[in-house]
Amino acid sequence: MNTTDNATNVYRRVGQDLWTFLLSELKPKGKMLTPFNIISAPIILLGLILIVLRFTKGLGATTNLNQEFPWGIWIGFDVVTGVAFAAGAYLVTFMVYVLRMEKYHAIVRATVLNGFLAYVFYAGALTLDLGRPWKIINPIIGNSFGVSSVLFLVAWHFLLYMMAQFIEFSPAVAEWLGLKKLRKVLGSLTVGAVVFGICLSMLHQSGLGALFLLAPAKIHPLWYTEYIPVLFIVSSVFAGMSIVIIEGTISHRVFHHQISAEHHAKHMDIMVGLSRLAAAALFVYFFMKILVLVHGMHWDELLTPMGYLYLLEMIGFVVLPFVIFVMGAKNRNRKLLLSGAVITAVGIIFNRLNVSVIAFKWYAPMHYIPSWIEIVITLAVVFGEIWAFRWVVNRMPVFMESPQWVKHLDEEVGQTVPQGVVAGVNSEAAALQPVKIKK
Amino acid sequence: MKTTRRKFLQFTGVAAGATMLLGPNNAFGVAVTRDSSQQYAMLHDTTRCIGCQACERACCEKNGFPAPETEPEIGHERVTSPEALTVVNAKLTGKTTSVFCKTQCMHCDQPACVSACLVNAMYKTAEGPVIWKEDKCMGCRYCMIACPYDVPKFEYGSINPRIRKCVMCYDRLQEGKIPACAEACPQEAILFGKRGDLLDIARKRIYDHPSTYIRHIYGENEVGGTNMLYLASVPFEQLGFRTDLGTTPYPEYTKTFLYSVPLALLLAPAFMLGLRQATKGKNDKD
Numbered sequence: 001m002n003t004t005d006n007a008t009n010v011y012r013r014v015g016q017d018l019w020t021f022l023l024s025e026l027k028p029k030g031k032m033l034t035p036f037n038i039i040s041a042p043i044i045l046l047g048l049i050l051i052v053l054r055f056t057k058g059l060g061a062t063t064n065l066n067q068e069f070p071w072g073i074w075i076g077f078d079v080v081t082g083v084a085f086a087a088g089a090y091l092v093t094f095m096v097y098v099l100r101m102e103k104y105h106a107i108v109r110a111t112v113l114n115g116f117l118a119y120v121f122y123a124g125a126l127t128l129d130l131g132r133p134w135k136i137i138n139p140i141i142g143n144s145f146g147v148s149s150v151l152f153l154v155a156w157h158f159l160l161y162m163m164a165q166f167i168e169f170s171p172a173v174a175e176w177l178g179l180k181k182l183r184k185v186l187g188s189l190t191v192g193a194v195v196f197g198i199c200l201s202m203l204h205q206s207g208l209g210a211l212f213l214l215a216p217a218k219i220h221p222l223w224y225t226e227y228i229p230v231l232f233i234v235s236s237v238f239a240g241m242s243i244v245i246i247e248g249t250i251s252h253r254v255f256h257h258q259i260s261a262e263h264h265a266k267h268m269d270i271m272v273g274l275s276r277l278a279a280a281a282l283f284v285y286f287f288m289k290i291l292v293l294v295h296g297m298h299w300d301e302l303l304t305p306m307g308y309l310y311l312l313e314m315i316g317f318v319v320l321p322f323v324i325f326v327m328g329a330k331n332r333n334r335k336l337l338l339s340g341a342v343i344t345a346v347g348i349i350f351n352r353l354n355v356s357v358i359a360f361k362w363y364a365p366m367h368y369i370p371s372w373i374e375i376v377i378t379l380a381v382v383f384g385e386i387w388a389f390r391w392v393v394n395r396m397p398v399f400m401e402s403p404q405w406v407k408h409l410d411e412e413v414g415q416t417v418p419q420g421v422v423a424g425v426n427s428e429a430a431a432l433q434p435v436k437i438k439k
Numbered sequence: 440m441k442t443t444r445r446k447f448l449q450f451t452g453v454a455a456g457a458t459m460l461l462g463p464n465n466a467f468g469v470a471v472t473r474d475s476s477q478q479y480a481m482l483h484d485t486t487r488c489i490g491c492q493a494c495e496r497a498c499c500e501k502n503g504f505p506a507p508e509t510e511p512e513i514g515h516e517r518v519t520s521p522e523a524l525t526v527v528n529a530k531l532t533g534k535t536t537s538v539f540c541k542t543q544c545m546h547c548d549q550p551a552c553v554s555a556c557l558v559n560a561m562y563k564t565a566e567g568p569v570i571w572k573e574d575k576c577m578g579c580r581y582c583m584i585a586c587p588y589d590v591p592k593f594e595y596g597s598i599n600p601r602i603r604k605c606v607m608c609y610d611r612l613q614e615g616k617i618p619a620c621a622e623a624c625p626q627e628a629i630l631f632g633k634r635g636d637l638l639d640i641a642r643k644r645i646y647d648h649p650s651t652y653i654r655h656i657y658g659e660n661e662v663g664g665t666n667m668l669y670l671a672s673v674p675f676e677q678l679g680f681r682t683d684l685g686t687t688p689y690p691e692y693t694k695t696f697l698y699s700v701p702l703a704l705l706l707a708p709a710f711m712l713g714l715r716q717a718t719k720g721k722n723d724k725d
Contacts, residue, residue, distance in 0.1 A: 060595030067520065067592050070580035098711045100718040131578020131593060131600040135558070144558040144575045150693050151581050152557035153700060191715070199707045203700055210696040214555055214585040217684055229696050360584075 010395065011403050012178035021177070029394045040383035047380020050373050054128060062373045068361060069368035074129040076356035078378055080208050081349050082122025084232070087240030088247075089115025089165060090201035091277075093194045106263050107270060109172055109398045110251060111244055114389060116165040121385040123158050128377065150210045157204035164197035175406055176396040184409055205236040212355055220359035222301050222310045225292045228355065234288060235348060237281035238321075241274045242344035248274075249338050251399065254390075258399040272329045275337050278344060279325035286318050306362055313354060317347025475548045476635025478567030479612060480666040481621060483541050484644070485678065486651055487628035490527050490539035497623030498525050501608065513537055516679070521592045521603040525620055532673040540678045541620070541629070544569060544590045544605035545658060546666035551689035552582035552591055560602070561591075567634065567666045568607035576602055587662055587684050607666070634666055641670055663688030 012021040054062045065072050092111040095101040127133045138144040139155045146152045167189050174183035209232030216224055225231070252259065252267055293299075301307050321344040328336030357368065370378075393399060397406075490511045499506050504522040511517065511529035519526055525543035532538050546569050552561040553569065560576035563569050571591075578600055582591045594600035608618040616622070621631040630637060638659060645652045657669035662684050669675070676682050 056598065058596055058598045058600065059593075060597075065595065067518070067583070067589070067595075070583035070593060094711075098715045098718070100715070100720070100723070129579075131580065132576055133578070135575070135577035138558040138575055138577055144560075146557040146559045148554045148690060148693075148697065149557040149581070150696065151555065151579065153697070155557055195708050195711045195715075198711060199704055202707065203703055206696070210693055211581070211584075213692045213696065214551055214581075214689060216692060217587050217681060218584075226692075226695075 010400065011176050011397070014178060016178070018177065025395055036386075040387070043376065044380045044383050044387070047377050047384075050377050050380075051128060053373070054377070059129075059131060062371065064368055064371040064374065066368070068364055068366070069357075071129075071356060071360075072368055073353070073357065073370045073374055073378055074125055076353045077349065078122045078125040078129075078381060080356050081352040082118055082125075083205065083208055084236045084239040084348050084352060085243045085345070086115040086118035086122070087201065087205060087236035088244040089168075089240070090198045090205075091237060091240050092244065093168065094198050097191055097194045098198070103266070103273060104270060106266060107244065107248060109169065110247065110393070112165055112168045113172075113392055113398055114243070114247055116162065116169055117385050117388050117392075119158065119162045119165065121381050121388070123162070125378070125381045150207055150213070154204050154207045154211065157200045157207065161197055161200040161204065164193045164200060167193040168197065172396045172398060172402075175402050178403070180405060180409060183406065184412075187410070201236075202233060206230065206233040208232060209355070212360075215360065218361050219355065220301075220306050220362045221296060221298045222293070222306060223355050223359040225296060227288070227292050231285065231288060231292070234281060234285045235351060238278040238285065238344050239348040241278035241281070242321075242341040242348070245271055245274055245278070245337060245341035246345060249334070249341075251393070255393055255399045258393070260401065263399075268332060268334070271334070271337050272332055275325040275329045275340060278341070279322050279329065282318055282322040282325065282344070286314070286322065289314060289318070306359060309354065309358065313347065313350055317343060317350055321347065475567070475664060475666070476633065476638070478548075478565075478634050478666055479607060480546070480567060480632065480634035480637050480668060481607070481618065482630040482632070482637040482641055482668045482670065484628050484630070484641075484670045485538055485540045486670065486672050487626045488527065488539040488541065489626055489628075490529055490537075491625065492527055493623040493625055494541060494620035494629060495523070495525055495527060497619040498605075499523070501611070501619040511539055519543065519590065519592060519605075521594045521601070524603060524605040528679065530678050532677045534673060538671070538673060538678060540669075540671075543620075543667070544607070545588050545661075546605075546607055547662055547689070548664040548666065549662075549688035549690050551585035551587060551662070554690035554693065555581040555585035557581070564609065566609075566612060568609045568612065569604075570606045570609050571602050571604060573601060578602075585689065587681065587689065634668075637668055641668055644670060660686045662686070663691075 012018065050062065059065055063072060063074075088111045092104055092108055095104050096108050127136060130136060139146065139152055140159065167186065170186040171183055171190065174180075174186055206229035209228040209230075212219060212224070212228055213226065248267070248271060252264070302311065321340045324336055324340035324343065327333070328340050361367070397403070492507060492510065495507045498504075499522075502524065504524075507523060507526070509515075509517060511527045513529045513531045517523075517526040517528050519542060525541055527539050527541050529537045529539055546567060547563075550561065550563055550569050553563050555561070556576075557579070558575040558577060560572045561569065561582050562572060578593070580591075580593055580602075582602065583589070583593060591602045591604045593602055608616070608620075611618060617631040618629075621629040630640065632640075638656065641656045641659075645654055645656075651672055652670055653672065653674060655671070655675065657671070657675050657680055658665040658667050663686060669680075671678055674682075
């Protein structure tokens with residue numbers, strides 16, 4: 001399919017009324033009865049009903065949280081794991097805008113969009129867990145700054161980082177709506193937003209781990225260490241990479257027709273590069289975990305039930321994916337890379353749940369197990385995020401080529417703002433590289 | 440190059456501004472050691488407690504809760520709840536008779552819950568009690584995660600839930616009265632007073648009756664010291680106390696991380712803009 005034709009047709013044309021265009025964009029695109037929709041739609045619907053139930057009946061009636069276990073999977077999975085999964089955005093923008101690794105330019109928009117939506121949905125799910133969500137504004141305004149709290153830092157960073165990510169993605173929105181002047185302004189903000197966003201990311205990725213520093217007597221000694229923040233930030237690297245690989249592989253199948261031939265050809269290179277990075281991070285992480293274990297002197301704990309969980313995490317979800325990534329990158333095997341990414345992602349869920357839920361009060365006789373309502377709402381949040389991602393991808397230049405006028409605009413200002421996928425047919429110099437100015 | 444320098448200055452300005460906004464004194468004030476001897480505190484002498492639950496009933500009456508339904512019983516651990524801010528437990532110990540022991544908020548000198556709270560809803564008053572402010576709390580329950588004694592309790596059944604905990608009858612203190620439980624105790628097992636005086640009394644009791652007491656005042660140094668002090672005739676593990684908490688005040692555990700934040704916000708942008716400059720090709724404009 002000729003993507004250029006496609007691109008000129010999908011976005012708002014010059015002179016077209018904005019509201020008519022927006023209304024027409026609200027209509028669903030693509031097939032309705034796909035297997036994914038048939039599974040996800042009822043779960044989202046049920047999730048919405050259960051959310052209403054949660055706010056009318058309270059947390060006690062809908063969750064298995066209790067006085068012993070105040071945090072469950074809405075924190076341990078939705079927030080703590082979800083944010084680790086969104087780490088791809090800060091890593092890819094770092095590689096592209098700070099290190100200028102142009103190879104990854106093609107995946108910037110999809111990754112940033114995925115990161116932004118992950119924050120909106122997963123961090124948004126935090127409001128479900130709050131007992132008094134109408135007070136959520138308190139840490140932001142007024143004289144209620146609990147500045148000695150790690151959670152205060154995390155809350156502010158969530159808010160600021162969501163804004164930074166939106167600025168990073170906003171040129172795509174402007175291109176979709178055909179707003180040239182706005183696109184010019186937003187494009188010039190990208191590098192600033194990226195640098196600021198990376199700082200925020202590093203601090204709250206580690207901050208989510210630092211939250212648990214306040215529970216030294218409650219978290220199993222194999223997981224509690226003063227280095228939790230460092231371990232969280234290192235593991236966020238392969239967490240983010242694995243999700244970018246999974247998302248990239250699926251997107252390449254699902255949105256096949258939107259992606260140009262050049263991008264298809266480069267895709268394998270990108271995936272191999274990302275897996276190498278993930279493998280390196282896994283190695284560093286493994287090394288650090290060993291150091292922490294040696295330093296902590298908890299050898300005796302290894303042969304207890306919790307010790308087996310620890311060994312499973314270390315061997316099954318750190319060493320194994322490392323080996324798979326290395327082999328997959330060497331043989332350029334798509335299936336190996338994908339399975340390495342899936343195992344890594346499962347391992348991250350396992351690790352984050354271990355720190356926040358499973359190893360938390362491991363000694364309690366009645367340990368928390370999530371209620372079915374908590375699980376369904378969590379699934380609804382995940383599916384909701386995928387739906388939002390698909391909605392945006394089908395409308396804005398994420399995988400599709402940016403409209404023609406963007407290239408002229410970029411030449412004018414000399415910006416190297418990412419374009420969803422750089423032109424298929426009619427571009428040679430511009431293909432797969434940001435537009436560069438020569439004056 | 441010009442843009443970079445300007446951006447560098449912008450970022451430095453923002454970072455410095457953020458640091459100023461947070462204010463190092465506010466951020467790390469929790470770690471400042473201060474004299475707590477003049478703060479209000481309570482001393483529970485478990486050798487005097489007879490398990491009559493007068494303190495529990497007084498607490499329930501003062502807070503408008505239903506009277507306690509269960510009694511202290513060996514082998515059955517009673518815990519505090521949103522409607523029972525203090526409970527008495529009976530423990531079988533090495534001694535022949537059972538020992539009774541009252542549980543409630545420990546009112547730490549440097550409380551974990553206060554350093555966990557992102558909205559200052561948990562608040563350490565200058566007088567000593569740790570209180571909770573309803574208008575600030577957003578119900579995140581991080582205080583419950585942080586508290587080493589599992590004191591804060593959450594009203595899970597309510598759609599307008601509150602955190603409930605013993606506040607050492609802070610309102611009564613302001614009226615010049617003493618906490619309801621201390622007033623109600625027929626055995627004088629709960630003494631209310633200044634922390635420094637209570638420590639003197641506790642030490643004197645241990646000195647005068649070395650066969651009655653073990654030489655340990657629980658709360659003197661635990662987690663940096665608490666305003667609730669205990670005396671006992673048997674080691675505190677036997678009374679169900681956690682003796683593995685150490686003497687480090689809980690805010691210390693996150694202090695290193697919080698110190699690194701302004702530093703990272705200041706240095707990382709400069710470092711990254713420098714990297715961006717270093718990786719510039721001859722065709723890149725900025």
